[in-house]
Amino acid sequence: xxxxYFILNIRRQNDPHSSSYWEEFHIPYKPNMxxxxxxxxxxxxxxxxxxxxxxxxxFECNCxxxxxxxxxxxxxxxxxxACSALIDKFIDKEGIEKPIIIEPxxxxxxxxxxxxxxxKLFDGLKKAKTWIPVDGxxxxxxxxxxxxxxxxxxxxxxxxxxxxxxxxxxxNFNEKSDFIGPHVFxxxxxxxxxxxxxMQKDERLKAIMAHGGIQGCGNAQNCAKVCPMHIPILKSxxxxxxxxxxxxxxxxxxx
Amino acid sequence: MTPxxxxxxxxxxxLMSVIKLVxxxxxxxxxxxxxxxxxxxxxxxGGINAALDTKGEGDSVEEHFYDTIYGxxxxxxxxxxxxxxxxxxxLIYMFDRMGTxxxxxxxxxxxxxxxxxxxxxxxxxxxxxxxxxxEYALDEQVRRYEDEGKVHKFEGWEFLKAVLxxxxxxxxxxxxxxxxxxxxxxxxxALLLCTGGAGVIYGxxxxxxxxxxxxxxxxxxxxAAYANGEFVQIHPTAMLGDDxxxxxxxxxxxxxxxxxxxxxxxPWYFLEEMYPNYGNLVPRDIASRAIHKVCVDMGxxxxxxxxxxxxxxxxxxxxxxxxxxxxxxxxxxxHGDDPKKVPMKIYPGIHYFMGGIHVNxxxxxxxxxxxxxxxxxxxxxxxxxLGANSLLSAVYSGTVCGPAAARYIQSLDKLSEEExxxxxxxxxxxxxxxxxxxxxxxxDENPYLLHQEMGQLMTANVGIVRYNSKLEKxxxxxxxxxxxxxxxxxxxxxxxxxxxxxxxxxxKNMMELARVITLGALRRNESRGAHYKPDFPDRLDDEYLKTxxxxxxEDGPRFEWEExxxxxxxxxxxxxxxxx
Numbered sequence: 054x055x056x057x058y059f060i061l062n063i064r065r066q067n068d069p070h071s072s073s074y075w076e077e078f079h080i081p082y083k084p085n086m087x088x089x090x091x092x093x094x095x096x097x098x099x100x101x102x103x104x105x106x107x108x109x110x111x112f113e114c115n116c117x118x119x120x121x122x123x124x125x126x127x128x129x130x131x132x133x134x135a136c137s138a139l140i141d142k143f144i145d146k147e148g149i150e151k152p153i154i155i156e157p158x159x160x161x162x163x164x165x166x167x168x169x170x171x172x173k174l175f176d177g178l179k180k181a182k183t184w185i186p187v188d189g190x191x192x193x194x195x196x197x198x199x200x201x202x203x204x205x206x207x208x209x210x211x212x213x214x215x216x217x218x219x220x221x222x223x224x225n226f227n228e229k230s231d232f233i234g235p236h237v238f239x240x241x242x243x244x245x246x247x248x249x250x251x252m253q254k255d256e257r258l259k260a261i262m263a264h265g266g267i268q269g270c271g272n273a274q275n276c277a278k279v280c281p282m283h284i285p286i287l288k289s290x291x292x293x294x295x296x297x298x299x300x301x302x303x304x305x306x307x308x
Numbered sequence: 309m310t311p312x313x314x315x316x317x318x319x320x321x322x323l324m325s326v327i328k329l330v331x332x333x334x335x336x337x338x339x340x341x342x343x344x345x346x347x348x349x350x351x352x353x354g355g356i357n358a359a360l361d362t363k364g365e366g367d368s369v370e371e372h373f374y375d376t377i378y379g380x381x382x383x384x385x386x387x388x389x390x391x392x393x394x395x396x397x398x399l400i401y402m403f404d405r406m407g408t409x410x411x412x413x414x415x416x417x418x419x420x421x422x423x424x425x426x427x428x429x430x431x432x433x434x435x436x437x438x439x440x441x442x443e444y445a446l447d448e449q450v451r452r453y454e455d456e457g458k459v460h461k462f463e464g465w466e467f468l469k470a471v472l473x474x475x476x477x478x479x480x481x482x483x484x485x486x487x488x489x490x491x492x493x494x495x496x497x498a499l500l501l502c503t504g505g506a507g508v509i510y511g512x513x514x515x516x517x518x519x520x521x522x523x524x525x526x527x528x529x530x531x532a533a534y535a536n537g538e539f540v541q542i543h544p545t546a547m548l549g550d551d552x553x554x555x556x557x558x559x560x561x562x563x564x565x566x567x568x569x570x571x572x573x574x575p576w577y578f579l580e581e582m583y584p585n586y587g588n589l590v591p592r593d594i595a596s597r598a599i600h601k602v603c604v605d606m607g608x609x610x611x612x613x614x615x616x617x618x619x620x621x622x623x624x625x626x627x628x629x630x631x632x633x634x635x636x637x638x639x640x641x642x643h644g645d646d647p648k649k650v651p652m653k654i655y656p657g658i659h660y661f662m663g664g665i666h667v668n669x670x671x672x673x674x675x676x677x678x679x680x681x682x683x684x685x686x687x688x689x690x691x692x693x694l695g696a697n698s699l700l701s702a703v704y705s706g707t708v709c710g711p712a713a714a715r716y717i718q719s720l721d722k723l724s725e726e727e728x729x730x731x732x733x734x735x736x737x738x739x740x741x742x743x744x745x746x747x748x749x750x751x752d753e754n755p756y757l758l759h760q761e762m763g764q765l766m767t768a769n770v771g772i773v774r775y776n777s778k779l780e781k782x783x784x785x786x787x788x789x790x791x792x793x794x795x796x797x798x799x800x801x802x803x804x805x806x807x808x809x810x811x812x813x814x815x816k817n818m819m820e821l822a823r824v825i826t827l828g829a830l831r832r833n834e835s836r837g838a839h840y841k842p843d844f845p846d847r848l849d850d851e852y853l854k855t856x857x858x859x860x861x862e863d864g865p866r867f868e869w870e871e872x873x874x875x876x877x878x879x880x881x882x883x884x885x886x887x888x
Contacts, residue, residue, distance in 0.1 A: 068804035083550060085643060090550035096756040096808075099799050108800045109756075111807050113342075115516045117552045119641070120440055121346040136551070137641050164487045165805035175343060179455050184448035185407045190327050190707070196404025198416035208409040208435050211444060215345055247407045 057082055059140060060102070060152035061091055063110055065166045073163070077102035077152065078110075082144075088135035088155065089114050089124055092167075111166040119281060122214030125221075126167050127156040132221035132279055158221050160228075174215050177233035181260045183240040185250045197248035210243040210289060212282045219276035219286060225269050232269030235276035235286055237261070242289035245296070258293070258300045267297055309725045310335055311717045314481055314496035316467045316523055318344025320439075320699060321682025322502030323446035324706025325713070330458045332714035337494055338450075339483050341518045343463045345447045348504050348516040349702060352439025353557060354423060355431035356699040358396035362413075363420055367428035369393045374877065376697060379425045380662070380690025381837040381847060382879040383536065383855070385872055388669050388687050392704045399703055400432050406445040410434050423695040424558055424591070431696045436634040439699055462494075466810055467523045470499050470530055470678055471735050478677030479724045479731060482739050487805045491739050493732035495724040498677050498713040501527060502706070505661040505683040509818045509825070510771070511763015513658035514546055514555045524665050524684045525817035528824065532673040533857045535686035535870075536663030537821070538828035541693050541838050542772050544595035545618055546657025547643055553657030554642055556618065557635045558695070560652075561588045564623050567599070567654075569608050569616040578602050593692065593838055596656035600772040603655070610653060617651035656772055660698060662689040662838065663828070666857055671709035677716065681709035686855070691837025746812050751795030755812045758796065762789055762815075762822065770826050774841050779830040786823050787864070793819065824858045824865050831867055832856065837882075849879055 058079040066073040079102050080091045092112050099109040114124035117136040124135040129143070135155075143153050161169040187193075219235040220226040226234050241257045244250035261267045270290060277286045302308075313329050315322050318340040326336045338344060361367040372393040377384055400418065404410060410432055411419045420429040434441035453459040462483065469482040471493065480495040506521025507513030528534040545560065545567075546553035561567070567588055568577045579598055580587045590598070599616055603609035610616060620628055620636075625648050628636060639647045665673055665680040667687060672679050681702075688701040765785055769778040793816050800808035834848040835841055854869040 067802060086550050093551055097754055108802050109808060111805055115342055115346050115518055116351050118351060118554055120350050123342060123346050139644055141644055168805060179451055184452040186452060187405050189331055190402050192398040195401050199412055200416055201412040204409050204412050211409050211441060212437060244407060249405060250407055
């Protein structure tokens with residue numbers, strides 16, 4: 054008879070200071086489950102594969118629709134959102150006997166179990182000044198006209214949820230390096246091609262030319278492969294590299 | 309001494325309030341369960357309404373006003389709604405200047421689409437993720453203020469209590485760190501709750517996991533009134549999931565999708581049969597009731613479950629790809645099946661809370677210094693919300709609440725900084741004692757199973773169709789749950805980032821608010837907007853054209869009626885699909 058449960062093998066950790074350990078859980082199979090609903094099952098039935106009562110697994114999630122970025126974790130070796138990780142797909146591919154391996158993102162400090170602290174990602178956005186310094190939120194009339202083709206490109210860049218998949222896959226983003234992370238560059242480029250945002254283009258270019266900026270990119274191109282939103286990270290990196298060089302050249306010749 | 313405001317929640321209403329406060333020279337602490345960029349506002353897809361009239365249709369703010377009041381079955385106070393629809397165009401321009409990538413026309417100006425409940429193109433949109441794009445624009449502006457030191461974010465903190473002094477004036481709040489579990493007092497001269505809806509009370513909904521309504525319930529339990537709790541919008545087409553019900557856009561029906569189930573072994577297109585004039589495009593509430601009737605009363609759901617088909621397979625695949633591509637992708641991503649080949653399974657899902665914390669027109673609650681804005685207030689939608697008005701009300705309420713809170717702070721004769729430590733210590737002691745109590749709970753109830761049970765009960769009895777007998781039983785059961793809550797077992801022994809401790813606190817607050825919703829529904833013996841009682845099928849303005857106000861007492865909620873402002877538009881009957 055076919056096995057009626059599937060297996061989650063989860064890398065757990067009690068707090069930021071203790072070491073991690075693996076724990077297996079058997080989850081009764083139902084159609085249309087995903088990794089989040091499996092973790093919710095454990096909350097309702099906090100018992101491991103050996104039948105021992107354990108603390109429920111701690112994890113982050115919010116929207117369950119792959120639009121907030123909260124539930125990012127490493128599933129079978131790949132950084133992705135747990136809400137869109139369908140159990141049926143794993144079973145179809147690998148069979149129900151093969152455990153699904155779930156780990157926290159490794160590039161960020163673990164808080165507990167699958168929960169990590171991704172503050173560094175938001176700090177990167179701050180360093181690169183990814184905003185348009187509007188005069189205020191009060192009534193100042195219509196915004197600028199904007200070529201729909203450029204707008205459509207900026208929309209693709211703007212869908213980044215700051216989930217951290219790209220940073221997880223990037224060999225240059227780690228504890229030892231100051232590299233701000235691949236996620237910052239599409240946002241800089243989005244603002245630099247905006248009719249208002251381009252007025253501060255040089256300031257953002259200067260920011261990403263600083264230590265830990267665009268020079269930290271080693272062109273491994275892993276970021277684009279794992280981005281759940283298929284953001285054209287490489288295109289924006291190439292465009293920014295070009296702009297940064299022009300900017301530097303202008304500085305030299307005192308344009 | 310610097311005046312300071314505390315904003316709870318970093319969705320559109322919260323961030324908009326923050327920006328307005330900073331512009332009024334008030335520093336802000338933001339307390340948010342999640343990094344603000346991950347707030348539930350990101351889930352809104354369709355768009356945001358503003359009468360820009362760029363399509364030569366002669367749209368106007370007057371018409372936007374009419375549609376909003378009419379759609380809300382005349383229960384919304386009219387002056388605040390007027391303010392909202394008038395402000396809408398400038399708010400869109402503000403987002404445009406902040407860089408929101410709104411979809412454009414070939415001339416490079418803002419494009420508009422048509423939404424339900426309107427006759428004109430009035431909805432501005434950014435692809436299929438308008439809420440996300442608006443949220444990100446405000447997130448960036450607030451990050452700029454954070455960089456300038458005017459805003460401090462406390463992300464990963466949960467609001468526990470407002471700190472009220474002996475005169476009942478708010479002096480700050482108590483919050484808890486979700487990682488270290490530290491309980492800390494925050495001094496502040498105004499407290500702004502921007503904490504969203506409460507879908508989690510119903511177990512599964514289209515809401516995010518943080519939308520428990522816990523913060524709103526806390527402020528209700530501290531003495532604020534809760535208004536129109538019984539008005540909960542149900543979206544007819546949501547995908548079924550083990551974790552939540554995900555929204556399937558109305559546009560699937562708009563483009564020709566047919567809703568059916570099996571009867572006598574043959575496909576039965578029940579909406580087309582029941583409503584031959586409107587067919588599959590009946591309004592949301594009508595569609596939800598019909599699907600409910602077929603599944604619950606007639607027992608004809610697919611596979612005996614509460615689900616029917618939303619079928620697009622008869623339509624041309626290229627046409628579908630072009631018109632509904634992004635939406636169909638969502639179904640396939642989360643359900644695994646291709647809706648171009650296999651009919652989608654759907655059922656109505658709890659979606660939006662028109663009711664919320666009672667506020668005056670300046671968004672202050674009846675607790676001095678405590679404000680509320682966004683979905684957690686009750687102000688702009690009456691008995692039913694118009695599509696694409698939710699993003700508008702979230703942003704607009706922030707533009708009212710922020711400056712009102714700033715004015716309030718400037719009028720104070722004493723700042724929170726001057727308040728003695730003893731007041732905060734008293735609150736801290738109470739919250740720490742409560743936290744200890746919860747950690748020691750050693751009964752036999754699993755809190756997550758208890759929550760599941762409550763969600764099922766609320767969905768069955770306080771959802772699409774309401775009967776007084778069932779509402780009465782539900783309230784008795786909810787009181788029973790409040791008793792069972794004391795017999796919870798603290799299943800997590802961890803001292804760090806203990807999510808179960810926080811959930812147990814939320815669960816109690818959800819139960820208190822569930823009673824307000826249930827009893828509010830019980831008292832309203834009419835049908836209006838999203839509130840439907842088959843035993844009282846008509847809207848009864850003489851008796852019930854009133855706002856429900858609930859106050860917490862020892863014996864449960866106490867209710868009052870409040871007059872609704874109908875100074876601008878005389879109520880007329882709302883007939884689905886009828887001419888106005």
